Amino acid sequence: MEWNNINELCDVIRKTSLDIHQYLRSGHLEKIYENALANRLRKSGLDEKQQHPLMVYDEDGSELGEYFADLLIEDQLIVELKACRAVTSEHVAQILGYLRSSGIENGLLINFGASKLFIKKYILDRNPNLHGNAIKNTILGLCAFCASLWPFIR
Numbered sequence: 387m388e389w390n391n392i393n394e395l396c397d398v399i400r401k402t403s404l405d406i407h408q409y410l411r412s413g414h415l416e417k418i419y420e421n422a423l424a425n426r427l428r429k430s431g432l433d434e435k436q437q438h439p440l441m442v443y444d445e446d447g448s449e450l451g452e453y454f455a456d457l458l459i460e461d462q463l464i465v466e467l468k469a470c471r472a473v474t475s476e477h478v479a480q481i482l483g484y485l486r487s488s489g490i491e492n493g494l495l496i497n498f499g500a501s502k503l504f505i506k507k508y509i510l511d512r513n514p515n516l517h518g519n520a521i522k523n524t525i526l527g528l529c530a531f532c533a534s535l536w537p538f539i540r
Contacts, residue, residue: 392462392463392492395459395460395462395463396463396492396494396507398427398430398432399423399427399459399463399465399494399496400494400505402423402426402427402430403423403496403498403503403505404503405426406419406422406423406426406498407498407503410422410498412469412498412499412500412501413499414469414498415469416456416467416468416469416498416499418469419467419469419496419498420436420456420457420467421436423457423465423467423496424436424457427457427459432459432460433459433460433461434457434458434459434460435455435457435458436456436457437454437455437456438454438455438457438458439452439453439454440452440453440454440455440458440484440487440488441487442487443487453484453487455484455488458490462490462491462492463490463492463493463494464481464484464485464488464490464492464493464494465493465494465496466480466481466484466493466494466495466496467496467497467498468495468496468497468498468499468504469497469498469499470497470499470500471499471500472497472500473495473497473504473506477495477497478495478508481493481495481508482508482510485508485510486510490510491509491510491511491512492507492508492509492510493507493508493509493510494506494507494508495508
């Protein structure tokens, strides 16, 4: 199934993640949350791939190695999961690196490890001519996405 609206796809994952967090709470290993999210998304009919290999290339096209995305959803959204007290700048750098090297524009960083579920959407705009506007639009998009979570995290 091709999702035309990435925000609707993110909403499904956000809602599913919230349901998992309410059921399991914090305290499990990351792999448990990964399996739970993959299981529920698969049951809902979404195409999900766990530990999906993505190649990293040098600027001349040489293969540098691969990394494994926790989840690749519908071949258009990378989901990076954490089970820690708080998200760090290294976690953000990790998902941004995954987006840059994979060619996928949208990613979610989800932390199940805290008492409140953390979800943040990242968008990588590949148009260098719009760099300033891309940052502005990404920030606005993230603000809107986080605002949509407010009723669920209060």
